[in-house]
Amino acid sequence: MTRLLDALALGWLGVRNRPARAVMSALGVALGIGTLVLVTGIPASGQASLDRQLTALGTDVLQAQGGDVSQQPVELPTAAAAMVRRIGPVERASAIANLNVRVLRTDLSDPNDTAGVSALAATPDLLTAVHGSLSSGVFLTAASERLPAVVLGHTAAQWLGITSVDAAQAPRIRVGTGWFTVVGILAPMPLTPELEQAVLVGWDAARSELGFGGHPTVVYLRAVESQLEAVRDVLPATLDPAAPGLVSVSRPSEALAAKRATQGTFSALFLGLAAVALVVGGIGVANTMIVSVLERRREIGLRRALGATRGDVRLQFLTEAVLLSGLGGLAGLGGGLVGSLGYAMVRGWPPEVPLPAVGAGLLGALIVGAVAGLYPAVRAARLAPTQALAAV
Known part of the structure; x- marks a missing residue:
């Protein structure tokens, strides 16, 4: 537990000390998660309006x-x-x-x-x-x-x-x-x-x-x-x-068959757009973390020389990547909710955001951060103290 808290503190320190880069990296994830919420929330509101109209016909x-x-x-x-x-x-x-x-x-x-x-x-x-x-x-x-x-x-x-x-x-x-x-x-x-x-x-x-x-x-x-x-x-x-x-x-009625067909179409659309959005965000986090490893070789060498194990280094960079993605996910979730609900109100649709999409957005952000930070974390852990210090 202590090790995890130390990793969180170090990860947050890495994020805080590079605010501009952290914002740009988190922005990619935020756009991805925001897109996920928008492409699920807006069609869900439109589908709810369509369902209401079809149900009124007597489906x-x-x-x-x-x-x-x-x-x-x-x-x-x-x-x-x-x-x-x-x-x-x-x-x-x-x-x-x-x-x-x-x-x-x-x-x-x-x-x-x-x-x-x-x-x-x-x-x-x-x-x-x-x-x-x-x-x-x-x-x-x-x-x-x-x-x-x-x-x-x-x-x-x-x-x-x-x-x-x-x-x-x-x-x-x-x-x-x-x-x-x-x-x-x-x-x-x-x-x-x-x-x-x-x-x-x-x-x-x-x-x-x-x-x-x-x-x-x-x-x-x-x-x-x-x-x-x-x-x-x-x-x-x-x-x-x-x-x-x-x-x-x-x-x-045939209207019921049409209603069920639209539900299947929307579901397929959601999955496709959500996958693209998450991949785009993950690429941004991976790129930032790889550059961070290259720039922070001296820090890695000093930590290894002072007794940090390879596992400690891996956990530090992995935690930092997850924090970046998590912050971006929260920002994207908030922006996506405001955007989808606002659009639904302007169109006169019943506001509706699928709760599974919200949960999947947060979970997806954390998973993307973990996957994107895995290679940079392993690469950082493989640096020997003498190699890391000599490269500075």
């Missing part, structure tokens, strides 16, 4: 529905959504039901004008289950789902000629044989086009106003992305244990 959403060999819809259990929520990786689940009633703008409208609009019973938790949002108005609530109120899908609203909702003068449409007030319009939802073309009626209102029996026809769920395929495998048996073959489940 973690699955859709399950019943259907027989003739492709006719099959009703699911009334507690289908609750059954799905009991699956471990599932985070949200909600159900809808096709009401099979006609939707008209007015009772004088041509039925052919809204032939593509479907009426669906829905619950207030549907919006969160499918990553949906509103372009106007409000969504169904626990109170309004009992009332004759509806929310229009984006495409359905265009077909019905309703572009916005004003609470003071809310438009009404005819659903089945009754009149319903439009309280909201959904924003575009490209991964769930069936909801874009739908008129959503509250679950309880559909029971009381339209004779709905309470059996859903489709279940939407959100699950942990890494477990999406596993959830898809157990979903049919969960919804219909007696006949799981009658339950079809959608495949994970």
Whole structure:
């Protein structure tokens, strides 16, 4: 322990006595480690922003529905959504039901004008289950789902000629044989086009106003992305244990495949750029230490003449190289963090710096210093006292 402390003191003395050279040598490592943090932090923030946008599309959403060999819809259990929520990786689940009633703008409208609009019973938790949002108005609530109120899908609203909702003068449409007030319009939802073309009626209102029996026809769920395929495998048996073959489940969206592909691409990029940055820094430290050995032969000779062993000399120069790299690594780490976080804030991305990159940066700086200082340390230790003093 005493020997190591002495080596640290001597190494620090060597760094402190040559400040200009130490700064220039540490600068190379700082640039390398700073580059490492930047090339991991900035793409990580960009990837986090991209992941957020892709997730908002519904990359973690699955859709399950019943259907027989003739492709006719099959009703699911009334507690289908609750059954799905009991699956471990599932985070949200909600159900809808096709009401099979006609939707008209007015009772004088041509039925052919809204032939593509479907009426669906829905619950207030549907919006969160499918990553949906509103372009106007409000969504169904626990109170309004009992009332004759509806929310229009984006495409359905265009077909019905309703572009916005004003609470003071809310438009009404005819659903089945009754009149319903439009309280909201959904924003575009490209991964769930069936909801874009739908008129959503509250679950309880559909029971009381339209004779709905309470059996859903489709279940939407959100699950942990890494477990999406596993959830898809157990979903049919969960919804219909007696006949799981009658339950079809959608495949994970293509957006999820794109998301995973970008993650793999970024990972490969990180490794390549980080390796180049560390090699550049190591070359700078090695060059400085070799020159230092040549210039400090008198010091080496005096230490050997006073009883220092070859191991002591090796440890001194190796410690000095590690200290140089460590100081450069800390400076580069600080600069890289400031740069990557600042860039992310300017671009409006979520600030994100991978902690493994920070740890790898510090560890990499120390390893680079040790490797770069190994040859100069061995060369210094091989100098005999008489040769070192005679060369001065």
